[in-house]
Amino acid sequence: MRWRVRVGYPVAILYWVLATPTRQSIAIGVAIAAFGLMIRALAAGHLWKDQELAVTGPYAATRNPLYFGSALLAVGFALAGHSWWAGSLVVIYFGVFYYAVMRNEEEDLAAKFGLAYEQYAERVPLFLPRLWGTMYGATPIPGAEPKAFSAAQYGKNREYRALIGTVAGFAIMWLRMWIRARHGY
16 A cells, blocks of 8 residues: 555656646536545544544445545546546546555454444445435444544544645646646647
8 A cells, every 4th residue: 555655646747747727627626626625524523543433424424435535536636637648547546546445444444343343334335425314423333322523533633634735736737727828738
């Protein structure tokens, strides 16, 4: 999983070179990415890493709401780039690395939380959220106590970094659009 970051930098550079963003494509990308950021923020406020199994909030709909939010960020950037090549690069990178990361984390959680994780995994899908029958605050494990969103936990999980990175990424896309308009490349 170390390769995820190492490969990510050249992928980002190649994406930037191949991108042909427009104001409209950036606006669409920002809207989708904002939804992804909201999901990630909600998830981070329900996550007590290595302390307890998160099963409430967005974790009642998908076992990987952080990665689902990241997928929406990836789709946002893919569309903002306004290029099939650039968008495909982002989607392929995400699909290859994040599927492996989810499976690896699934093994770790099963080892750490045992039967509780097995029961949770039987009721909640790995990635795509199950929206029907899931109420905010509900828990998929009978007897588990629902927890409310914690802004302090959001901060402790340093989820604000995703917001900063997304804003920086779209600023760079705006710069790419400006360079193309000014210089034609």
